[in-house]
Each structure stands twice: as C-alpha cells, then as structure tokens.
Amino acid sequence: MDGFSNLQLADVADAGGYDADLAQLADLSALRRMVREQRAVFENAPVGIAVTQPDRIRSFNPRAGEMFGFAQDEVGSIAPAEVCASPEDYEALIREAFAVLAGGGLFEKSEQQFRRRDGSSFWARLRGCAVEPGNRDAGTIWIVEDVTEARQAMSEVQAIMTNASIGIMFTRNRVIRRANPAFCQMFGYAEDEPLGVSTRVIYPDETAYRQLGAEAYPQLADGRPFTTSRTLVRKDGTPAWVQMIGYQVNAKDPDKGTIWMLEDRTRERSDEQSLREALMENRAILDNAVLGIAVVEGGRTLHCNRKMEELFGAPPGGMDGIAVRSLYPGHASWKEARELSGRQFASGQAHMAEHEMVRRDGSRFWARLSGRLFDLAQASGRSVWLVDDVTAQREAADAILRARDELEVRVAERTAELAGANALLQEEINERRQAEARVHHMAYHDSLTGLPNRAMLSERLDAAMRVVASGDAPQQGQQLALMFIDLDRFKNINDTLGHMVGDQLLRNVALRLVTAVRPSDLVARLGGDEFVVLMPGIAGKGDAAAVADRIIDALSLACQIDGHSLHISPSIGICLYPDDGVDVETLMRHADAAMYQAKAAGRNNYQFFTERMNLAAARHFELESSLRGALAREEFALYFQPIMCTETRRPRALEVLLRWRRDGALVGPDEFIPILEESGMIMEVGEWVIRSACVQAMQWQREGLEVVPLAINLSARQFTHQGLVDSIRAIVDETGIAPGLVEFEITETALMQHGGQTLEILRQINAIGMCLSIDDFGTGYSSLAYLKRFPVRKIKIDRAFVRELEASTEDRAIVAAVMALANSLQLSVVAEGVETEGQYALLRSFGCQYAQGYLFARPLPAEQVASLLAG
Missing domain, CATH: 3.30.450.20 (PAS domain)
Known part of the structure; x- marks a missing residue:
C-alpha cells in the first residue's frame, strides 16, 4: 500500500x-x-x-x-x-x-x-x-x-466435505464441478481428476446416461428430490451398484446446479443386505458476493452503491430515498429485523443477522446484513449497512440437510425390510456367505495343504516390511527373514508312487513346518514342493538359523504313508530384510537363489543369501537362452493324453501337451513354459504346437485311423497377440484339417484376465467352427455371468476337486454343482486327474461325460497314440 x-x-x-x-x-x-x-x-x-x-x-x-x-x-x-x-x-x-x-x-x-x-x-x-x-x-x-472468521468457516466446511463417508458431487449442466474424496475413491479417481468432466464417465453407456437425465431433471426442476439406484462404472471399467439422491440447489434456477449424494451399495445388493451407513452432512460452497452498501436514516435509504442496486434489481439511483420496509417481504419480518437492530444499537453493538429480502420484481433472497450507527449516542440516528446475498449458501445447506434426512429415512425403511426377511431367505444368505467364504479362503490358501498361498504371503510380507521400515518394530525385532524351502527327492517319490502319495506327503510336511516355526511365523505353500516361511521380528541371522535347524530336524524324520516309509530333506534359502532387499519381489528372488545354493551344497541344509549365489537367476537365464534356439534345433515334441468317454472308456479326444528335450533330458513343463510366456516366445512356439498337432491329425487320417478332436491349450499371453486368429485360419487352410477336429482350451484365470479382448477372440475362433473349453474350471473365481457370455461348449473340472472326491463330501458337492450348471447351460464336462476306479464311478454317477487321467493313460508320444486309436 x-x-x-x-x-x-x-x-x-x-x-x-x-x-x-x-x-x-x-x-x-x-x-x-x-x-x-x-x-x-x-x-x-x-x-x-x-x-x-x-x-x-x-x-x-x-x-x-x-x-x-x-x-x-x-x-x-x-x-x-x-x-x-x-x-x-x-x-x-x-x-x-x-x-x-x-x-x-x-x-x-x-x-x-x-x-x-x-x-x-x-x-x-x-x-x-x-x-x-x-x-x-x-x-x-x-x-x-x-474475513478471518469466514476463512476459518470455509476451512471447516471443506473439512466436513472432505471427511464425509459418502460420495458427494456438485454438477452444473451435467459437468462435475466439485467432488469430495469419498466420490473420487468410490470411482477410482485421483483428487480433483474428475473436475470439469462430464458425468457421462460414470455411466456404463450413452443410453444409461440419457435415461437418468430424462428421469431425474424434470423431477428436480419441480423442486422434488430424485432418488434412484443404478449401475455405474468406475474409472477402471468395473461396475458399481450405487444409490443416488439428487437435489436441485435452487429449483427456480436450474443453472445453479445439482447436488448428488452417492453411496456404493454393490456389496449390499449382492448379499441382499444394507450397510446402514447414513451420515451425509455437507453444504454447497459458493463464493462471497461483493457487498452492497447503504446509508439509512429515518427508515429510508439516503445513498446506495451500485452493488446494492444490483442486489435489489434497481436501476442506478433507484434505491435512493426508498423505505427500508419495502425491502422486506412483509410487515412482520420488517418489524422483527427493526426491533433486533434497535436493541443491539441501543446497547452499543453492531447489528449482524440474516433476513429474507425482496427485490423489485418480487423475487426473494436471503441476505446477511451488517449495520453500524454513525453516532453510538443516537440509537435511532443515521446508520450504514452492508448487504451480502447468501441465498445460495442457505439453499445448499438446506439441500444437504434434506438429503441427509431423506437418506436416513431410506436406510430406516431398508432396515425394516431386512428385519422382516423370512427364515428361508436368511438361510440362503448364510449358505451364500459360507460358499463365498470358502471361495475367498481358496483365493488365499493352498487347496491341498490349507496353508496360506502366494497371494496371502505377498500381503503379509509387504505389511511386515512396512512395520520394520516405519520403526514400529520392537527394539529386539528390527529385521525379518524369508525362507524358501524345497523338498529334496520329492519329485522322485511323486513320480514313482503317484500323486495321491505325493499329496499326502505334502500335507504331512505342511503340518511339520507349522509345528517347527514360531507362533508369530507364517508358513505358505507356493506350489509343488515349494514352501516359504515368513519370520517377522527377528534380531538377526541367529534367530532365523535356529528355526531353520528345527525345520531340518522335523522334516528329516521318516513319513509313514500307505505302508511306505518315505524320507525327504529340505533345502532352505534364507534372506533378511532390509539387508538383502527392500521389496517383495527382490526378497522372494534372493531367498529362491539361496535355496538353490543349499541344493548345490549337498541338500538338507540352509544357506543365507549372498550377492554371489544368485544361481536361480542364472538357471532362468540359461533356460531362456537355450529355449530361443530350441525350435530351430527341433527339441520340442508333442505328447497326447486321451480324454475318455465315461460310458465306453474309448478315446473321444486327445489333449496336446508340449514337451522339451534338452541335452537328452526332458525339462518339466512347469519350468520352461512360464519362461516361454514371460519372454514372449510362447507366440512362435504356440503356433508351432497348433500346426504340428494339425499335421499329425491329418497323418493319422491318411493312415486310416479314427481321428478324434485335438484339445490344444492356449495361454493367456497368446490372447494378447493380435494375429492369433489369422494364424489359426492360415493353419487350417494350410493343413486341410476340419475345424471341428480342433478344440482350444483356455484356463478360467486367463478367461477373466482379458474379458473383453478374450471374448472377441473366442467368438472369432468359434465362428471358424472350432470347439472351445474352459480348463481348470472352479479355480479362477469367475462370475457365472461371464460363463454365459463366452461361446464355450465344454468345461474341465480341475484335478483339485477330483483328487479327494471319494473322501470329501464338499468336493462331491462342488462337482455335482458343476454338473448341474453345465447341464443347465448345455455344456459338456471333462474331469481331470482321474486316477482311481472309485473316482471314475462317482463321476459316472454324477453324469460326467468325459474323464482324463492316469487311470486311463499317461501322456503318450504320437507313435503310441496310433496304436491306441487303431485298437
């Protein structure tokens, strides 16, 4: 200044x-x-x-x-x-x-x-x-x-809106002008990201967007709240069932916008219950208007500035000399305001209050009046007044209060409805919850051992690292250890005595591991014979070594299974946080590398990670390098496992399996196929598999053999390749094979990973005339609604449900449910992993049409399949 x-x-x-x-x-x-x-x-x-x-x-x-x-x-x-x-x-x-x-x-x-x-x-x-x-x-x-107090009030209002538990957005002309954090979180947006964006983004399609507008805005224009529940979409495209309540800020002036209260009711809708959350309390924030100023004496205005004239709709000079009484909607309101200001002026105070005022055209608005006497000694003398239009703020606050009251009524009504639900509905809900709990348990636990799986391990490991990094860990527990455990000689036992013995051995190992570790430790199974132990709150290597010694002692004892005395030993790799890595991926990789070092050191021991020992990475690199030339060196071969008709026990299809012979020895598919997918080589090798299988089928046909359909696996990675369908068409034209002799299998997990893209590719493959089936059904936690969308003709029940079919009533119930579902959708069913006559008999009783497993045949090379087809 x-x-x-x-x-x-x-x-x-x-x-x-x-x-x-x-x-x-x-x-x-x-x-x-x-x-x-x-x-x-x-x-x-x-x-x-x-x-x-x-x-x-x-x-x-x-x-x-x-x-x-x-x-x-x-x-x-x-x-x-x-x-x-x-x-x-x-x-x-x-x-x-x-x-x-x-x-x-x-x-x-x-x-x-x-x-x-x-x-x-x-x-x-x-x-x-x-x-x-x-x-x-x-x-x-x-x-x-x-404006200190006004600024503080604005901050408090903003805090209320920020901390509201429900989504609130303020729109004008269907464009988002304001949105609170709960709204952004609900729809997956960053803070302020949706501002200035059309509300079209939260609707699944243009029709839904237009339909709500046609229903809501005529009702809002009449001054009535609009309440509905709709399916909206989040930023990532996932659907959300949302209850919406809308209020026009000013029904007489639609341009002032609309307040929408949104509550995510997705879980309540699927579970047929209400979350009973009802606390919507906020108000619309409008900018402070420029103040009107007037000098008043004897109940009349002497002079007014231009803003005062604009507030009351008067032309320049039109406010001078008018009666103050005419600015109020009635005698009673004017009298009340006059008496209040008179009392305050008489006590030497300034007057500040909100009153309803009337413009020249008869329209009304709310104003905040601030008045002060020129001379405090003359209570009825001349005074100066400041007038600010606060209509918008009051209407917004009233709208939020009405919305809160309306939502409370709605919640009360919904609560009453739920309270009156009959016992049968409650029983169905409980059964559904139990089923979902089982599925959720399966998502975080290994189906064979009941131990936590990789997903739970990753979450617990990440949380434990955050505790250590934050400094909240006890003084004597400032580190954590991660152990990778691989069972020596397990593969030989599994291959020699069969999967049933191998599975029982794994369950026995899991029990011994849980007994050997500390109560605070987590034992997880990654798959196969690989286990992981998470040890939070250790002081150093000594604590980890003590537990590792107990594990070695526990697993070195013979296991008595089905009359066999089985001896195994563990190879254990250990890494420490934060010494050996600061993220989940690095710690997992380093513990794995240390485990391979333990194997190289003679097995039945443990090794701590060092930078020199990353042998697992070297093995991975070695295999990947060798794989890049495997196709040219003709190291790949196709094996075939028959899929049998349960009525005739004759082959009705052949599953095509890829094998890799490297340096004269077969490399397990679990070891090299993930590398093919990670490196992208699966595209070229996968095309070779399809072409070679079709060529082999045509060769059998030329030899006069009865050719059955070939079931070829497609990986999730192949579905990201734009040329997949064109490649399949070219192979059909090139080999001359009938499309009906080719079936493609895709896992349930892959089906869910790329829903929209996968659906289009499957439709194109189906249009060629090839059959489609879902592999490992029941392990991917898919929605049955998705199953109806995809053009599949066959589902394969995962071996995890067949393994305990004779002993587990739960597995029998699951298989029976899958059969009922398949029958209702007119789908064929193949049961995988059938190894006993008891399993085979149960599957036949359930009406399962096809079965596959060691009971009938192991995977065979092409020359042995020819004799099977001829017989």
Whole structure:
C-alpha cells in the first residue's frame, strides 16, 4: 500500500462506493451536507478504510485502527509495509495492485494476510482505487474487510466435505464441478481428476446416461428430490451398484446446479443386505458476493452503491430515498429485523443477522446484513449497512440437510425390510456367505495343504516390511527373514508312487513346518514342493538359523504313508530384510537363489543369501537362452493324453501337451513354459504346437485311423497377440484339417484376465467352427455371468476337486454343482486327474461325460497314440 496526505472528503465518498454527482448539487448547503455524510460514512463504516502514499499511511477510519491496533494519533508515522505479513508480501501486493490501479481500474483481492501492531495476523478482503490514476503520490484509497472468521468457516466446511463417508458431487449442466474424496475413491479417481468432466464417465453407456437425465431433471426442476439406484462404472471399467439422491440447489434456477449424494451399495445388493451407513452432512460452497452498501436514516435509504442496486434489481439511483420496509417481504419480518437492530444499537453493538429480502420484481433472497450507527449516542440516528446475498449458501445447506434426512429415512425403511426377511431367505444368505467364504479362503490358501498361498504371503510380507521400515518394530525385532524351502527327492517319490502319495506327503510336511516355526511365523505353500516361511521380528541371522535347524530336524524324520516309509530333506534359502532387499519381489528372488545354493551344497541344509549365489537367476537365464534356439534345433515334441468317454472308456479326444528335450533330458513343463510366456516366445512356439498337432491329425487320417478332436491349450499371453486368429485360419487352410477336429482350451484365470479382448477372440475362433473349453474350471473365481457370455461348449473340472472326491463330501458337492450348471447351460464336462476306479464311478454317477487321467493313460508320444486309436 502507498502512503497518503490529507484525505479529501470527496475521496471518501469514492472509497465508500457512492456516486455523487457534484455538478447536480443545487447549492453550497447541499454540498456541505453531502460532505458531512461522506465523512460520517468514513468514520462509521463497519469496514476498514485507509488512504496511503508510497511511504506512509495518511489516514484511516476507526474500524481500520481497530483492525490493525493503531491509534488515530499514530497517523503519518506508520509505513504501509508494517501492516503486511512480511516485506515479500508487501512487495508482491504492490506489484499486483498498481498494475491495475495505474490504468484507473479497481483492484480487488479476495484474501490478503495482514499483521497487527501486536504481531498477530489476520486475513482480509482488500479493494483499492487510485485517487489519481497514474499518480501514486496523490494517494490510494483502500477498503479492508476482516474475513478471518469466514476463512476459518470455509476451512471447516471443506473439512466436513472432505471427511464425509459418502460420495458427494456438485454438477452444473451435467459437468462435475466439485467432488469430495469419498466420490473420487468410490470411482477410482485421483483428487480433483474428475473436475470439469462430464458425468457421462460414470455411466456404463450413452443410453444409461440419457435415461437418468430424462428421469431425474424434470423431477428436480419441480423442486422434488430424485432418488434412484443404478449401475455405474468406475474409472477402471468395473461396475458399481450405487444409490443416488439428487437435489436441485435452487429449483427456480436450474443453472445453479445439482447436488448428488452417492453411496456404493454393490456389496449390499449382492448379499441382499444394507450397510446402514447414513451420515451425509455437507453444504454447497459458493463464493462471497461483493457487498452492497447503504446509508439509512429515518427508515429510508439516503445513498446506495451500485452493488446494492444490483442486489435489489434497481436501476442506478433507484434505491435512493426508498423505505427500508419495502425491502422486506412483509410487515412482520420488517418489524422483527427493526426491533433486533434497535436493541443491539441501543446497547452499543453492531447489528449482524440474516433476513429474507425482496427485490423489485418480487423475487426473494436471503441476505446477511451488517449495520453500524454513525453516532453510538443516537440509537435511532443515521446508520450504514452492508448487504451480502447468501441465498445460495442457505439453499445448499438446506439441500444437504434434506438429503441427509431423506437418506436416513431410506436406510430406516431398508432396515425394516431386512428385519422382516423370512427364515428361508436368511438361510440362503448364510449358505451364500459360507460358499463365498470358502471361495475367498481358496483365493488365499493352498487347496491341498490349507496353508496360506502366494497371494496371502505377498500381503503379509509387504505389511511386515512396512512395520520394520516405519520403526514400529520392537527394539529386539528390527529385521525379518524369508525362507524358501524345497523338498529334496520329492519329485522322485511323486513320480514313482503317484500323486495321491505325493499329496499326502505334502500335507504331512505342511503340518511339520507349522509345528517347527514360531507362533508369530507364517508358513505358505507356493506350489509343488515349494514352501516359504515368513519370520517377522527377528534380531538377526541367529534367530532365523535356529528355526531353520528345527525345520531340518522335523522334516528329516521318516513319513509313514500307505505302508511306505518315505524320507525327504529340505533345502532352505534364507534372506533378511532390509539387508538383502527392500521389496517383495527382490526378497522372494534372493531367498529362491539361496535355496538353490543349499541344493548345490549337498541338500538338507540352509544357506543365507549372498550377492554371489544368485544361481536361480542364472538357471532362468540359461533356460531362456537355450529355449530361443530350441525350435530351430527341433527339441520340442508333442505328447497326447486321451480324454475318455465315461460310458465306453474309448478315446473321444486327445489333449496336446508340449514337451522339451534338452541335452537328452526332458525339462518339466512347469519350468520352461512360464519362461516361454514371460519372454514372449510362447507366440512362435504356440503356433508351432497348433500346426504340428494339425499335421499329425491329418497323418493319422491318411493312415486310416479314427481321428478324434485335438484339445490344444492356449495361454493367456497368446490372447494378447493380435494375429492369433489369422494364424489359426492360415493353419487350417494350410493343413486341410476340419475345424471341428480342433478344440482350444483356455484356463478360467486367463478367461477373466482379458474379458473383453478374450471374448472377441473366442467368438472369432468359434465362428471358424472350432470347439472351445474352459480348463481348470472352479479355480479362477469367475462370475457365472461371464460363463454365459463366452461361446464355450465344454468345461474341465480341475484335478483339485477330483483328487479327494471319494473322501470329501464338499468336493462331491462342488462337482455335482458343476454338473448341474453345465447341464443347465448345455455344456459338456471333462474331469481331470482321474486316477482311481472309485473316482471314475462317482463321476459316472454324477453324469460326467468325459474323464482324463492316469487311470486311463499317461501322456503318450504320437507313435503310441496310433496304436491306441487303431485298437
């Protein structure tokens, strides 16, 4: 701000915002009266007014002195920079203000921080105009309005909206103007990301978007709330069942926008229950309007600024001399306001209250009135009034309250409905919950041993690392250990004695591991004969070594299974956090590398990770390098396992299996196929498999053998390849095979990974005439709705459900349910992993059409299949 010289009364009139046309004053007495009025406005205005020059504050009214803590006798001794929060703030304000004032404009700033004489600070709305534009020495008039409390109130309102537990969005013309964190979280957006975006983004399609608009906005325009429940979509495309309540901020003025309250009811809808969450409390935030100012005496206005005239819809000068009573909608409201202000003025207080006012055209609005007497000794004398339109804020607050009340009523109604549900419905819900709990348990636990699986291990490991990293771990437990355990000689036992013995051995190992570790440790199974132990809260290697010794002792004892005395030993790799890695992937890789070092060191021991021992990575690299030339070296071969008709026990199809013979030895498919997928080589090798299988089928046909369909596995990675369908068509044309002799199998997990893309590819393959089936059905946690969408003709029950079919009533119930589902959808069913006559008999009793497993035949090379087809 600038300094000032003696304040001219005419300048004060401009500072108060009043237009006084001196040329029209009739005589000197009228001029003197106008000057006195302007001086009275300056002295009694409820806002601070000051006149400055570059180096000093020339004058200020009592309100400004009260704001800044200066006495009137200090005028002229105060530099403008003293009242700013800092010299930098002062310099920035001067540059910003005089860029406007120099051109004769009116400078306005909604918030500026100032400093009082006692050092405390406050926030104010600031307006200024130059006495003579372009001449800073002539002075600048400033109007300062303390907005500290209003600013605090705005912060509190923002906090309420931020912390609301339900989604709230404010729209105008169906464009999102404001959205609280709960809304962003509900739909998967970052903070402020949806602002300025059409609400079309949360609807599944254009039809749904238009339909809601057609239903909601006519009702909202009538002033009635609109309530509905719809399927909306999150940013990632997933659906959400959302209860919506909309309110027009002002039914008479739709352009003021709409408030929407949204609650995610997806879980309640699927479980047929309500979450009973009902706390919607917020209000729309509108900018503070520029204040209207009026001088009142004897119940009539003497002078009003232009903003006052705009508020009441009057032309310039049209507010001067009118009765204040005419600004109120009725005598009672005017009388109430007059009596309240009279009592406050009589006690020496300023008046501040909200009243309903009426414009010239008869429309009403709510205003916040602030009034102060010119002379406190004359309670009925002249006064100055500030008027601010607060209609929007009140309407928004009322709308939120109505929305909250409406939602509470809706929740109460829904609660009453649920309370009156009959016992049968409750039983069905309980059964569904139990089924979902079982499925959820399967998602986080190994189906064979009941131990946590890789998913749970990753979550627990990540959480344990965060505890250590945050410093919340006990002083004696500032590290954690991760153990990889591989069972030596397990593969030989499994291959020699069969999967049933191998599975029982794995269950026995799991029990021994849980017994050997500490109560706070987590034992998980990754698959096959690989186990992992997570040890949080250890002091160092000694703690981990002690547990590893107990594990070795526990697993070294012979296991008695089906009359066999089985001996195994563990190879254990150990790494520590944070010494050996700071993320889940690195720790898992390093523990695996240490485990391979333990195997290389003679097995039945444990090794701690060192940077030199990453043998697992070397093995992976070695296999990947060798795989890149395997196709050219003709190291791949096809094996075939028959799929038998359960009625005739004759082959009805052959599953095509890829084998790799490297350096004269077969490499397990579980070892090299993941590398093919990770490296992308699965595209080329997969095409070779399809072509070679078709060529072999045509060879059998030329030899006069009965050719049955070939079931070829397609990996999830192949479905990301744009040329898959074209490649299949080319192979059919090239080999001349009938499309009906080719079936493609895709796992349930792969089916769910790329739903939309997979659906289109499967439809194209189906259109060629090839059969499609879902492999490992029941392990992918898919929605039955998806099953109906895909053009599949066959499902394969995973061996996990067949393995315990004779002993487990739960597995029998699952298989029976799958059969019922397949029959209702007219799908064929193949049971995998059939190894006993008992399993075979049960499957036949369930109506299963096809079976596959060691009971009938192991995977065979092509030359042995020919004799099977001929017989």
